[in-house]
Amino acid sequence: MTASIDISDCRKHFPALERGDERGPYVFADPPGGTQVPRSVMDAMAGYFETSNANAGGPFRTSEETGNVIAAARRAGADFLNCSPEEVVFGQNMTTLCFAMARAIARDVDPGAEFVVTRLDHDANISPWLTAAEDAGASVHWADLRPEDCTLDLANLETVLSPRTRGVAFTLASNAVGSITAAAEVVRAARKTDALVVADAVHIAQHRLVDVAELDVDLLFCSPYKFFGPHLGMMFGRKGLLDELRPYKVRPAADASPNRWETGTLSHEALAGFTAAVDYIAGIGQAAGGGASRRAEIAVAFEAIAGHEAELSRRFLDGIGSIPGLTLYGIDDVERLYERTPTFAIRLEGFRPRELGEELGRRGIFTWDGNYYALAVMERLDLESSGGAVRIGFCHYNTLEEVDRVVRELRDIAGA
Numbered sequence: 108m109t110a111s112i113d114i115s116d117c118r119k120h121f122p123a124l125e126r127g128d129e130r131g132p133y134v135f136a137d138p139p140g141g142t143q144v145p146r147s148v149m150d151a152m153a154g155y156f157e158t159s160n161a162n163a164g165g166p167f168r169t170s171e172e173t174g175n176v177i178a179a180a181r182r183a184g185a186d187f188l189n190c191s192p193e194e195v196v197f198g199q200n201m202t203t204l205c206f207a208m209a210r211a212i213a214r215d216v217d218p219g220a221e222f223v224v225t226r227l228d229h230d231a232n233i234s235p236w237l238t239a240a241e242d243a244g245a246s247v248h249w250a251d252l253r254p255e256d257c258t259l260d261l262a263n264l265e266t267v268l269s270p271r272t273r274g275v276a277f278t279l280a281s282n283a284v285g286s287i288t289a290a291a292e293v294v295r296a297a298r299k300t301d302a303l304v305v306a307d308a309v310h311i312a313q314h315r316l317v318d319v320a321e322l323d324v325d326l327l328f329c330s331p332y333k334f335f336g337p338h339l340g341m342m343f344g345r346k347g348l349l350d351e352l353r354p355y356k357v358r359p360a361a362d363a364s365p366n367r368w369e370t371g372t373l374s375h376e377a378l379a380g381f382t383a384a385v386d387y388i389a390g391i392g393q394a395a396g397g398g399a400s401r402r403a404e405i406a407v408a409f410e411a412i413a414g415h416e417a418e419l420s421r422r423f424l425d426g427i428g429s430i431p432g433l434t435l436y437g438i439d440d441v442e443r444l445y446e447r448t449p450t451f452a453i454r455l456e457g458f459r460p461r462e463l464g465e466e467l468g469r470r471g472i473f474t475w476d477g478n479y480y481a482l483a484v485m486e487r488l489d490l491e492s493s494g495g496a497v498r499i500g501f502c503h504y505n506t507l508e509e510v511d512r513v514v515r516e517l518r519d520i521a522g523a
């Protein structure tokens with residue numbers, strides 16, 4: 108039996124979903140930009156301030172409690188990603204962590220080394236490699252996307268790998284067009300070289316179970332604020348690699364992994380909230396039939412989430428099919444719903460993306476427009492110079508009724 112999800116029960120956890128105006132409840136259609144937060148996450152953050160606010164490592168009660176908060180967050184990260192707590196690194200956000208790692212990796216490569224990035228990626232997994240390569244005298248090679256369905260061009264990826272490749276950075280799913288990358292094939296190709304394999308899991312992590320052991324990657328980044336947690340970045344680093352690379356760090360800070368990669372003081376309140384976010388997801392799994400551990404519950408939760416989200420995608424694709432002047436960029440085939448997330452980039456004839464986003468906003472539908480920092484995607488689709496596209500995204504707490512409402516408003520705006 109496949110796990111299922113009780114959406115109305117899930118929605119009760121999110122105070123923001125109760126907001127609205129005279130037109131009705133707001134539709135939060137920007138989970139790819141950042142998800143709403145359950146009450147338990149807010150309580151955990153406030154609770155930390157109320158009882159345990161301190162720096163870590165001091166010889167007193169609240170400092171010890173802060174140490175426990177950090178340790179609990181590492182265990183939660185380990186359960187979320189399927190690794191050991193020593194392989195979980197926290198930071199301000201994904202972008203900052205990626206810059207730090209790219210710089211540390213490039214520090215030890217020979218001039219003439221090559222890095223591979225992809226046109227499907229958010230710029231946070233591109234610019235760090237471009238700048239680090241420039242500093243190191245290395246070069247960067249681009250793997251293309253296939254414009255017809257906005258998926259990574261695997262054949263093209265093979266052609267840009269070489270014996271000099273030292274890093275392959277790719278995304279597990281596109282925050283712009285929703286395509287899910289055939290990760291096993293990317294890793295298989297990359298492993299034929301000596302490259303470190305680096306995955307961006309920021310977009311996928313709200314939609315699918317992430318398993319670093321199965322993926323066989325060296326580094327993987329995600330951002331808890333994209334999966335119901337607070338603004339924070341998180342990274343998996345293979346233990347041997349975290350020990351071997353040389354971080355840029357201050358001398359008095361711990362020299363052991365994972366702490367050596369966490370420059371300065373962490374946001375302890377965000378770590379408390381992060382653990383609560385992971386527990387929220389595990390709770391979905393528990394409600395859907397459970398599992399023998401938190402990791403198993405998370406796995407069940409994502410099975411349920413993926414099933415619901417496929418229905419959201421089906422409804423949206425069916426609905427927009429007959430709207431005149433509407434163009435969708437990305438997978439539109441309802442036979443391929445599991446190859447995409449419910450994140451859709453669209454254009455409507457007669458409207459610049461910002462104008463369409465504003466009109467949707469006036470109607471209580473909150474979307475994003477432009478390039479959403481997936482600059483390379485918009486350039487490749489030749490949309491960048493004319494305002495990018497409007498991104499309409501859904502996640503597990505969105506309902507079929509909300510999808511219908513978005514489709515209805517789009518149809519109305521199109522004058523159909």
Ligand SMILES: Cc1ncc(COP(=O)(O)O)c(C=O)c1O
Pocket residue numbers: 139140199200201202203229231232278280281282307308309310329330339340480
């Ligand atoms: C796919 C993807 N990668 C990376 C990032 C950057 O994440 P952060 O805001 O944590 O730096 C984002 C943010 O939108 C994203 O969607």
